[in-house]
Every structure is written in C-alpha cells, then in structure tokens.
Amino acid sequence: MSRNAESTAFRSALEVVRGVEPRVADAIAAELADQRESLKLIASENYASPATLLAMGNWFSDKYAEGTVGRRFYAGCQNVDTVEALAAEHARELFGASHAYVQPHSGIDANLVAFWAILADRVESPALRKAQARQVNDLTEADWFALRRELGNQRMLGMSLDAGGHLTHGFRPNISGKMFDQRSYGTDPATGLIDYDRVAEAAREFKPLILVAGYSAYPRKVNFRIMREIADSVGATFMVDMAHFAGLVAGKVFTGDFDPVPHAHIVTTTTHKSLRGPRGGMVLCGPELADQVDRGCPMVLGGPLPHVMAAKAVALAEARRPDFADYAQRIVDNAQALADGLLRRGATLVTGGTDNHLVLIDVSGYGLTGRQAEQALLDSGIVTNRNSVPQDPNGAWYTSGIRIGTPALTTRGLGAAEMDATAELIHTVLSQTTPGTGPDGAPSKAKYVLDPAVAESVGKQAADLLTPFPLYPSVDLG
Known part of the structure; x- marks a missing residue:
C-alpha cells in the first residue's frame, strides 16, 4: 500500500466516525499523537502495521461464526472460513506446529482453552464424557457434583508471580x-x-x-527441553505460555532447547506484543489435543471475532517475511544494549541483564518503589510499568521493580545508540526522584518528588530522540 493510500484510508475512517461521534474520532487521533510522542517501553506493547489495523475495521465484525472452519453453527460463514484458515495456516508454518487455533480473543482466553483441553483429555470422568458427547441433559446432579470435584481438584505447577510468572498460571485473582x-x-x-x-x-x-x-517478567531464556523432561518424569502435561516472546520464536531468535513448540504438549500466545499483530490469542498443539482445543468455542469462548482473525492472518503473513527475523534479532540486541547502558550507570537489574526483549530494574537501589518510579518516568515522557521483583518486600501493588521492553521502539527503528541514550534518561529521572510523604508526614510508597524542570528536560530529550524515527510515517491525518 502506498503512503498516500494509507493516509487516505485512516483520514477517511476518522471522517466517517467524526460524523457520528466526534469525541471518539478526536480520542483516536489523540492516541496516535500520544504514541508518536512517547518513549514507549512497555514490554507487552508494540505497533501493529497499517495493514493489520485496517484489517480489523470491516464487515467481518458483523458476523457470528461459532464453530470451526467448515463446521459453523451459523450460515453464511464462507468468508470467515477463508480468513480463519489462512491465519491458522500462517501460524502452523511460522511456528512449525501441526495444529493452530486462532479464535481466542486474548492470552487469558487462549490459556483457558488450553487448560480445559488438557482437563478434557486427561481427567477420566463418565460425566465429562457425557458432556463432551453433548449429552448434557443426561447429566444427573450427582454427575455434576462429581464433574466439579474432578475438574476443580487438579494440580498445576507454574512460575511464581514475583519471579516473573503470570496471573493466568493458577493465581487466585484469576479464574x-x-x-x-x-x-x-x-x-x-x-x-x-x-x-x-x-x-x-x-x-x-x-x-x-x-x-x-x-x-511476563523473566528476562532470560527458558530451557524447554529440560522442562519437558521434568513434566514427563511426573506424567504432567507440559504447557508453555509464550505470549511475551512469541515474536522471538517466530523470528528464529529462540531455537533448539529455547523454542517451546517442539517440546511442549500445548503452547499458548497472544498475537500482539513481540509478534506485532492485533490484540488476540492463539493456541498451538499436536494432533492429540487438536479436537479438544477446537472446542474452545463454545467451551470457554464466545463467538469468534472474524475481523480480528483477519488481522491475525495479515500479521502472521508479515511475520513469515525474511525481514521479521531481522526485526526479532534487533529486539534482543536493543534490550541487551539498554541493559548494558543501565548497568554502566549503576542500576540494579534482576538476573544482571537479559536474553530476551525485557529488562527488569530493581528500583529499590534508587530508594524508590515501583509505583513512584513508574509515575516519575511517565511525567518525563517515558512509558513503563511497575513490576514485582523476586521476594519483593513491597508486594504486587507498589512493587520494587520497573519492567521495560524494546519491541515497540525497535519497530520504530531505534538502535543501540538510542538505547544507551534511553538508559541515560531513565537513570536521570530515577536518580533525581525522591520518596514523598503522606499527609501525616510518614514516608509514602506512592508519593514522590521530582523537580518539574528535570521532567520537562527529559521529556524534551525523549521527544528529540524519537524525531528521526517517526511512528506510522505513511499516515498523515492532516
């Protein structure tokens, strides 16, 4: 698509929206402006291509399509079948998986599909067999009681939150x-x-x-071969959630023991983050779990989102291009350059560095909580998120860490020199920020003091750093 065509497409879309609700159009335009001006270091965010974004705004949004390709509960889904099949084909080829399920609306949904597929495959239960055979009306109250007890009494072993795990890996706030x-x-x-x-x-x-x-916050590779051996030794199903690093797997930065697909029974992921697609989820598995996975809708999902599956197909097609491998490698190179720059300036990093796309700073060395650091950086035009560190004394709300990542800035074209300059800006803000006090004069874990002149200066330097690397240069909203 030409630069002029992309500008015309987005301008026209906003003009149509503005004709109905101008405040929404203004908010969309403001979001683009904010993203263009911010030094975005949130490890789980990226910038989807114009083609991916445009694939979401179309008539596929109007279709219900429960079921799977060729087996829908609604008529008229032939075009949905086309885009879902394409997305699944691209996913299989990209990751070397035998089966791909591209309907999940998010990473959490993908994990739920995987959990229930494993339970359905592993738990021996006559009641479950009846339910799978769609004989739900034949289930007695005793059957339902047994089913709830059996499915709700299984065990999961996953990474702890403070070590870098995720809420969806068995923690109470999540289902x-x-x-x-x-x-x-x-x-x-x-x-x-x-x-x-x-x-x-x-x-x-x-x-x-x-x-x-x-x-979601572990800055190193994981040896999936060893983890599979551990799972096999106790008869466990081995599941990998690669939502954060899927782009590094797709780009062949993580291979061999560090590629989860050949080793795991089932793999889940989001399609945004380092994969640079639309917000959504996906499940990869072998043939033994494929039938159970394909029951994700209506097992735990509502109607699929065909417009998002169309965007997934576009993004996955982009990820199969040779230049995506170069992009994936630059993500890691930039993360390591950023880590090195912070270390040289005296910052404390969890594990002392990174092998992947993210860096976890222990900001207690600056005398701050994660919440104080996050807000001070935001005041200065640097967007990050607070995160727990191992054995975090400040808990999951205030935290002692800041998680930063390089997928988004790498998409914009920034390189090692800009990562070092970014490290300097981060260090300047954190070293110039001091804890504040509450109304009673006691130390606060949330309030902080940062000279507005420092924040303004860093914000200007951040904006200057981004100037040679415009975001969506082909899109001019006028």
Missing part, C-alpha cells in the same frame, strides 16, 4: 486460581535464574497434572 490447586516454582535467590533441579523437586513432590512454563 485459573479457582480451577486448580496451584503451587509455584521460583528462581534462585542469588541469581534470579530458574533452578531446574528445584523445579524437578517441586514437581516430584506436588505431582501436577499441568506444568506451566512461560513468563
């Missing part, structure tokens, strides 16, 4: 924590790295039905 009897494995207190011997010990003691690997 997964109510579905499973969950236990966590952490990291070595001295290094912050996964201790595979301790994971194996926990698995032998706990004997989980599901062993989950994957993370």
Whole structure:
C-alpha cells in the first residue's frame, strides 16, 4: 500500500466516525499523537502495521461464526472460513506446529482453552464424557457434583508471580486460581535464574497434572527441553505460555532447547506484543489435543471475532517475511544494549541483564518503589510499568521493580545508540526522584518528588530522540 493510500484510508475512517461521534474520532487521533510522542517501553506493547489495523475495521465484525472452519453453527460463514484458515495456516508454518487455533480473543482466553483441553483429555470422568458427547441433559446432579470435584481438584505447577510468572498460571485473582490447586516454582535467590533441579523437586513432590512454563517478567531464556523432561518424569502435561516472546520464536531468535513448540504438549500466545499483530490469542498443539482445543468455542469462548482473525492472518503473513527475523534479532540486541547502558550507570537489574526483549530494574537501589518510579518516568515522557521483583518486600501493588521492553521502539527503528541514550534518561529521572510523604508526614510508597524542570528536560530529550524515527510515517491525518 502506498503512503498516500494509507493516509487516505485512516483520514477517511476518522471522517466517517467524526460524523457520528466526534469525541471518539478526536480520542483516536489523540492516541496516535500520544504514541508518536512517547518513549514507549512497555514490554507487552508494540505497533501493529497499517495493514493489520485496517484489517480489523470491516464487515467481518458483523458476523457470528461459532464453530470451526467448515463446521459453523451459523450460515453464511464462507468468508470467515477463508480468513480463519489462512491465519491458522500462517501460524502452523511460522511456528512449525501441526495444529493452530486462532479464535481466542486474548492470552487469558487462549490459556483457558488450553487448560480445559488438557482437563478434557486427561481427567477420566463418565460425566465429562457425557458432556463432551453433548449429552448434557443426561447429566444427573450427582454427575455434576462429581464433574466439579474432578475438574476443580487438579494440580498445576507454574512460575511464581514475583519471579516473573503470570496471573493466568493458577493465581487466585484469576479464574485459573479457582480451577486448580496451584503451587509455584521460583528462581534462585542469588541469581534470579530458574533452578531446574528445584523445579524437578517441586514437581516430584506436588505431582501436577499441568506444568506451566512461560513468563511476563523473566528476562532470560527458558530451557524447554529440560522442562519437558521434568513434566514427563511426573506424567504432567507440559504447557508453555509464550505470549511475551512469541515474536522471538517466530523470528528464529529462540531455537533448539529455547523454542517451546517442539517440546511442549500445548503452547499458548497472544498475537500482539513481540509478534506485532492485533490484540488476540492463539493456541498451538499436536494432533492429540487438536479436537479438544477446537472446542474452545463454545467451551470457554464466545463467538469468534472474524475481523480480528483477519488481522491475525495479515500479521502472521508479515511475520513469515525474511525481514521479521531481522526485526526479532534487533529486539534482543536493543534490550541487551539498554541493559548494558543501565548497568554502566549503576542500576540494579534482576538476573544482571537479559536474553530476551525485557529488562527488569530493581528500583529499590534508587530508594524508590515501583509505583513512584513508574509515575516519575511517565511525567518525563517515558512509558513503563511497575513490576514485582523476586521476594519483593513491597508486594504486587507498589512493587520494587520497573519492567521495560524494546519491541515497540525497535519497530520504530531505534538502535543501540538510542538505547544507551534511553538508559541515560531513565537513570536521570530515577536518580533525581525522591520518596514523598503522606499527609501525616510518614514516608509514602506512592508519593514522590521530582523537580518539574528535570521532567520537562527529559521529556524534551525523549521527544528529540524519537524525531528521526517517526511512528506510522505513511499516515498523515492532516
């Protein structure tokens, strides 16, 4: 698509929206302006291509399409079948998976599909068999009681939150924590790295039905071959949530023992983050779980979102191009350059660096909580998010860490020199910020003091840093 065509497409779309609700059109335009001006370092965010964005705004949004390709509960889904089949084909080829399910609306939905597919495959229950055979009306109250007890009494072993795990891996605030009897494995207190011997010990003691690997804030590779061996040793199903690093797998930065697809029984992911697609989820698996996975709708999903599946097909097609591998490698190169720049300036990093797309700063070395650091950086035009560190004394709300990532800035074209300059800006803000006090004069974990002149200066430097790397240069809203 030409630059002029992209500008025309987005201008025209906003003009149509403005004719109905101008405040929505204004908010959309303002969001683009904000993203263009912000140094976006949130590890879970990226910038989808214009083609991907445009694929979501169309008539597919008007279709119901429960079921799977060729087996829908609604008529008139032939075009939905086309885009879903294309998205699944691109996913299989990109990741080397035998089966791909592209309907999940989010990473949480993808995980729920995987959990229930595993339960349906592994739990021996006459009541479950009746339910799977759609003989639900034949289930007695005793059947339902037995089914709830059997499915809600299974065990899951996953990474602890403070070590970098995710809420959807069996923690109470999420439905997964109510579905499973969950236990966590952490990291070595001295290094912050996964201790595979301790994971194996926990698995032998706990004997989980599901062993989950994957993370949202662990800055290193995971050896999935070893994790599969641990799962096999206790008869567990091995599941990997690669939502954060799917782009690094797609781009062949993570291969061999560090590519989860050849080792896991089932893999879930989002399609945004490092994969640079639309917001959504996906499940990859072998043939033994394919039938159960394909029951995701109506098992746990509502109607599929055909317009988002169309965008997934576009983004996955983009990820199969040779230049995506270069992009994926630059994500890691930039993360390591950013980590090196912070270390040289005296910052404390969890695990001492990174192998992937993210860096976790322990801001207690600056005398701050994560919440104070997050807000001070935001005041200065640097968008991050607070995050727990291992054995975090400040808990999950205030935290002691800041998580930063490089997928978005790498999409804009920034490189190692800009990462070093970014490290300088981050260090300047954190070193110039001090904790504030509450109304009673006691130290506050939320309030902070930062000279507005420092925030303004850093914000201007951040904007200047981004000037040579315009966001969506082909889109001019006029």
